[in-house]
Amino acid sequence: MSKIKSLEELRKLREEVQTRMKLRENSDKSEDLVRIKVAMATCGIASGARETMRVLIEQLDQRGVDAVVTQTGCMGYCYAEPTVEVTLPGKEPMVFGDVKEERAREIIDKYVVNQELIDGIIPVNHQSI
Template identity: 40%
Template sequence: MKTLAELKELRDKVQREMKKRDQGTRAEIIVGMGTCGIAAGAREILKSVLAEVEKRELDVRITQTGCIGMCEKEPLIDVKLPGKERVTYGNLTTADIPKIISEHVVNGNVVTDLVIAKH
């Protein structure tokens, strides 16, 4: 860095990235990526989530987590909307992801036939 302008540009970039990490103001999807989840197809689920969110141009935070102890229900995702309870979906296929994104993330309606837990 050689100029004050470069420093300000870096600061602005970091502030934008930090704002994206704010968990309280936007929807969040957490994909279970423990070895049990990966063995059950979690990589494909993650790819499907990323593709659907990008296709719809949604402002959604997508993160990964390790095993949460429900290996028999893998692959799993959690959906957390601001001000709402976290919902865990399980035994998923990539065909389920557009429905979850459309119904739950976009419209706020829980897809009850795929829910395995509410927190």
């Protein structure tokens, strides 16, 4: 670990640690929370999934929404990367495609906070056993 050279670096480190701790605490009661999975396979990362995940976490934090945000492997929608699966408490998961920064904000604002359906949902083409 490198030395912390400024107060700003210390604040940034503190925020990162608090975010990780919050995720751990929320994982025990995840059924009652918004759950978001960001596809972070090679195709997702190449399409900007890291930035998408950062924006999602930032937007949830700004709006005070308790959620568990995790990364997952390939969802099989490489043509629509970055892809994000959002599960609201008591609802079926919705998969959104082509989720860049602006789209991530829209998902949080409209779908997560106001529970409005928005364009960009990848239709389910299979059923679970």
